[in-house]
Amino acid sequence: MLSYRHGFHAGNFIDVHKHITLMLLLESLKKKDTPFCYIDTHAGAANYDLRSDFAQKNREYETGIGRLWGLNKLPSWIAAYLDAVKTVNPDLQKDQNGPRYYPGSPVIARRMLRSQDRMILMELHNTEAPILKEYFKDDPQVSVHHRDGFEGLGGMVPPLEKRGLVLVDPAYEVKGEFDRVVEVLTDAWNKWPAGVYAVWYPVQKKQPVPRFHYDLRNSGMKKIYLHEFSVIPDAAPNRLSGTGMVIINPPWKFDKQIKAVLHWLVPVLDRGSHLPARCEWLVPE
Numbered sequence: 471m472l473s474y475r476h477g478f479h480a481g482n483f484i485d486v487h488k489h490i491t492l493m494l495l496l497e498s499l500k501k502k503d504t505p506f507c508y509i510d511t512h513a514g515a516a517n518y519d520l521r522s523d524f525a526q527k528n529r530e531y532e533t534g535i536g537r538l539w540g541l542n543k544l545p546s547w548i549a550a551y552l553d554a555v556k557t558v559n560p561d562l563q564k565d566q567n568g569p570r571y572y573p574g575s576p577v578i579a580r581r582m583l584r585s586q587d588r589m590i591l592m593e594l595h596n597t598e599a600p601i602l603k604e605y606f607k608d609d610p611q612v613s614v615h616h617r618d619g620f621e622g623l624g625g626m627v628p629p630l631e632k633r634g635l636v637l638v639d640p641a642y643e644v645k646g647e648f649d650r651v652v653e654v655l656t657d658a659w660n661k662w663p664a665g666v667y668a669v670w671y672p673v674q675k676k677q678p679v680p681r682f683h684y685d686l687r688n689s690g691m692k693k694i695y696l697h698e699f700s701v702i703p704d705a706a707p708n709r710l711s712g713t714g715m716v717i718i719n720p721p722w723k724f725d726k727q728i729k730a731v732l733h734w735l736v737p738v739l740d741r742g743s744h745l746p747a748r749c750e751w752l753v754p755e
């Protein structure tokens with residue numbers, strides 16, 4: 471039984487980090503005309519209403535998208551991301567109180583597909599999956615599966631296009647999910663070593679994160695780049711203090727690009743940690 475609902479967290483600092491990264495990776499796939507496939511193993515529920523009871527409970531979006539909304543003179547990548555959020559808020563673009571709606575990863579990705587590209591979404595939650603299906607029901611470039619994304623991925627790679635990106639964005643609410651991520655990724659990579667894989671994980675000082683990095687290093691997979699940052703200064707060692715992603719097969723110069731993005735972004739999202747982002751190859755090129 472899944473209890474996590476992304477509506478509580480939509481638009482928080484984690485979503486900002488994850489969705490900017492997602493956009494960078496998709497943009498780089500668009501440099502070639504040949505089609506690509508985007509696969510989202512834990513897709514969530516399309517758009518989120520930030521005035522819903524869920525979002526209003528902790529108002530996490532205020533220290534995420536809320537910190538960027540209304541800023542001017544933005545670096546191009548932050549501006550592109552804000553444009554994506556603005557397209558689901560057509561009447562509120564100049565509202566200084568922040569956006570009403572926040573787009574999830576499928577909505578952000580869909581906006582970036584060209585006519586030759588397609589995407590496959592998986593979502594297990596009995597409430598979220600039908601919302602996602604309804605949202606994309608008339609879209610021939612999108613297929614939505616109400617199923618376990620960990621189980622589904624292995625049968626979907628390599629996609630026909632032989633080019634593309636897999637986003638793995640679990641809630642880490644189930645014990646053993648870090649191990650499951652490594653296992654499923656390794657299996658997918660063995661079937662499709664040329665795919666780009668982006669995996670989100672919660673940053674915390676204690677296990678299981680150092681173990682997760684260790685397991686990835688020893689998985690046999692190559693070209694794994696890690697970037698993470700902390701914003702919550704007083705988090706207990708076993709509680710989330712920041713946000714991290716590992717990218718397998720990042721595009722050329724992604725390391726330089728993400729360092730520049732985080733150099734700008736981390737101080738904007740920081741809540742007193744004053745820590746620089748950690749950016750490094752877990753397994754080098």
Ligand SMILES: C[S@@+](CC[C@H](N)C(=O)[O-])C[C@H]1O[C@@H](n2cnc3c(N)ncnc32)[C@H](O)[C@@H]1O
Pocket residue numbers: 472474475476488511512513514515573574575576592593594595598617618619620639640641
């Ligand atoms: C962090 S949220 C996803 C957010 C979304 N990727 C985004 O960026 O907008 C994680 C989602 O995974 C779903 N989920 C949990 N376990 C799953 C599984 N085994 N397979 C597919 N979806 C799962 C949850 O219901 C939740 O909607």
